[in-house]
Amino acid sequence: MKKILIANRGEIAVRIIHACREMNIPAVAVFSEADRTALHVQLADESVCIGPPSPLESYLNMDAIIGAAKTTGADAVHPGYGFLAENAVFAERCIDEGLVFIGPPPSAIREMGDKVQSRRLMEAADIPVVPGTAGTAKDFGNVLKKASKIKPPLFVKASAGGGGKGMRIVESIDDLESTLESASREAEAAFGDGTVYVEKVVENPRHIEVQVLLDQHGAGVHLFERECSIQRRHQKLVEETPSVVITPALRKKMGETAVAAARAVGYQNAGTVEFLFDDKSTDFYFLEMNTRIQVEHPVTEMTTGVDLVKWQIRIARGEALGFKQKDLRQRGHSIECRIYAEDPATGFMPSSGKILYLQEPSGPGVRNDSGIYSGYEVTTHYDPILSKLVTWDETREGARLKMITALENYVILGIKNCTLYLRDLLAHDAFIEGKTNTDFIPKYMSEWSDAAWRPGDDALPDEVLVAAALMESLGKTRAAGGAGTREAPTPWQTIGRWEIGGGV
Ligand code: MV4
Numbered sequence: 001m002k003k004i005l006i007a008n009r010g011e012i013a014v015r016i017i018h019a020c021r022e023m024n025i026p027a028v029a030v031f032s033e034a035d036r037t038a039l040h041v042q043l044a045d046e047s048v049c050i051g052p053p054s055p056l057e058s059y060l061n062m063d064a065i066i067g068a069a070k071t072t073g074a075d076a077v078h079p080g081y082g083f084l085a086e087n088a089v090f091a092e093r094c095i096d097e098g099l100v101f102i103g104p105p106p107s108a109i110r111e112m113g114d115k116v117q118s119r120r121l122m123e124a125a126d127i128p129v130v131p132g133t134a135g136t137a138k139d140f141g142n143v144l145k146k147a148s149k150i151k152p153p154l155f156v157k158a159s160a161g162g163g164g165k166g167m168r169i170v171e172s173i174d175d176l177e178s179t180l181e182s183a184s185r186e187a188e189a190a191f192g193d194g195t196v197y198v199e200k201v202v203e204n205p206r207h208i209e210v211q212v213l214l215d216q217h218g219a220g221v222h223l224f225e226r227e228c229s230i231q232r233r234h235q236k237l238v239e240e241t242p243s244v245v246i247t248p249a250l251r252k253k254m255g256e257t258a259v260a261a262a263r264a265v266g267y268q269n270a271g272t273v274e275f276l277f278d279d280k281s282t283d284f285y286f287l288e289m290n291t292r293i294q295v296e297h298p299v300t301e302m303t304t305g306v307d308l309v310k311w312q313i314r315i316a317r318g319e320a321l322g323f324k325q326k327d328l329r330q331r332g333h334s335i336e337c338r339i340y341a342e343d344p345a346t347g348f349m350p351s352s353g354k355i356l357y358l359q360e361p362s363g364p365g366v367r368n369d370s371g372i373y374s375g376y377e378v379t380t381h382y383d384p385i386l387s388k389l390v391t392w393d394e395t396r397e398g399a400r401l402k403m404i405t406a407l408e409n410y411v412i413l414g415i416k417n418c419t420l421y422l423r424d425l426l427a428h429d430a431f432i433e434g435k436t437n438t439d440f441i442p443k444y445m446s447e448w449s450d451a452a453w454r455p456g457d458d459a460l461p462d463e464v465l466v467a468a469a470l471m472e473s474l475g476k477t478r479a480a481g482g483a484g485t486r487e488a489p490t491p492w493q494t495i496g497r498w499e500i501g502g503g504v
Helices: 010-022 038-045 062-072 090-097 107-113 115-124 141-147 173-189 250-264 298-304 310-317 395-408 419-427 439-443 462-473 491-496
Strands: 004-006 029-033 046-051 076-078 154-158 168-169 198-200 205-213 222-231 237-243 268-277 285-289 333-340 357-359 366-370 385-393 411-413
Touching: 004 010, 004 062, 010 029, 010 038, 010 310, 010 366, 010 385, 029 038, 029 062, 038 385, 046 062, 062 090, 062 250, 076 310, 090 107, 107 285, 115 198, 115 285, 141 198, 168 173, 173 198, 198 333, 205 285, 205 310, 205 357, 222 250, 222 298, 222 439, 237 298, 237 419, 250 268, 250 285, 250 411, 268 310, 298 310, 298 366, 298 385, 333 395, 333 419, 357 366, 357 462, 366 395, 385 395, 395 419, 411 462
Parallel strands: 004 029, 004 076, 029 046
Antiparallel strands: 154 168, 154 198, 205 222, 205 268, 222 237, 237 333, 268 285, 333 385, 357 411, 366 385
């Protein structure tokens, strides 16, 4: 592999550039007109503009991306996550153009992308799936007959959906037929595929997923689980590994099941098998497989020491996995918080504008995968993720306390963001107790307001806070509080005490 084109943007493009640099492979960035000054463009060896800000005309524009690979002489494409990462047609087109697609075979993307087909394939491979019915576009009579044997509540899901898209709950069998019809109509309009299927509802489950790596020579391993149950509207906020509810025996069983699921579709490269976990029975069920590198991959890297992005590249160029299952161990605990440009005080409204001042945390066991810098302009064209803050420690409590400290030291001025919300989430008794089921946010975090987390006068505009923060960073002002005590000021407290006309 001589040169890799990264068909993505933001923090994941930056993450992939790091892997390329460490492997001594030049990296080509692509960017939309809105991303001319983005961090991934600054860090890449070369960059190519692929179109206007609209994703359809840039990061989803296959012709422009493949064209950029040709003009720069790239011989491989890393798709990252989102955009074209799970588009089988794109993977095929790359291969047809003689480019290495750094991901699974197109057939595996296609088979796992169709939820009804993947459910059938998993059942045939003896992978546990949630009790339910096979999919249908028209024959609701048959579905009704089968579904009436399952105790409600039921979920009607769209075969082409996934990630919570096109999901409907049915409380009574009497409502099933009308819900099948409307869900099918909606799925047809949204995905061009009206196939829907029915599953029994697992009440307040956990989302537990298993990372797998399979090479082109038949070797495959799992890298243990990640628990990602803390989500709002199917957007993950906090992920961790290990999960507090997974015993060593369950971990082994889930891991082996995940590798078997991947093998059932001829999988190669890095992938993630998602399971629903039922706390009461400790049963787990296959949900879907994500055929890409995932946002939350760093917690696995922190606890196993395996660089997943480098292994994606090595596997794609035909290298054999250099280790076996028995060589892999999880050490310690890792937590990831996603830092979004969203305002948690107003129902997570996206926030855009210039980052006037940025102070990112660091320290032993702190990793910050970031796509931003001071002066960076956040737009609303793309996913609002700014960065991912990841901590590692020997224990869950150690990783939690590190995360709280790191979040308190994360200062992003100029745009709204969720650092203080996450800090309170991590400090919640329910999080400490590991009650991190999918109901966590509606149950414990719906009343949140940032009032308690703006020490001093929170009416000060960010521009004023920036001036104060700059003076602080220049060493011209010092707030009270001794080093090493809990009274030591966080940057928020320091700038909160700053006053116009005050003692600078
Ligand atoms: C379920 C479920 C309960 N029972 N399926 C949501 C996202 C999509 N990947 C599947 N989802 C769910 N499917 C059955 N049969 C509960 C959810 C679910 C959920 C899953 C993982 C993480 C957060 C969630 C929040 C609400 C519902």
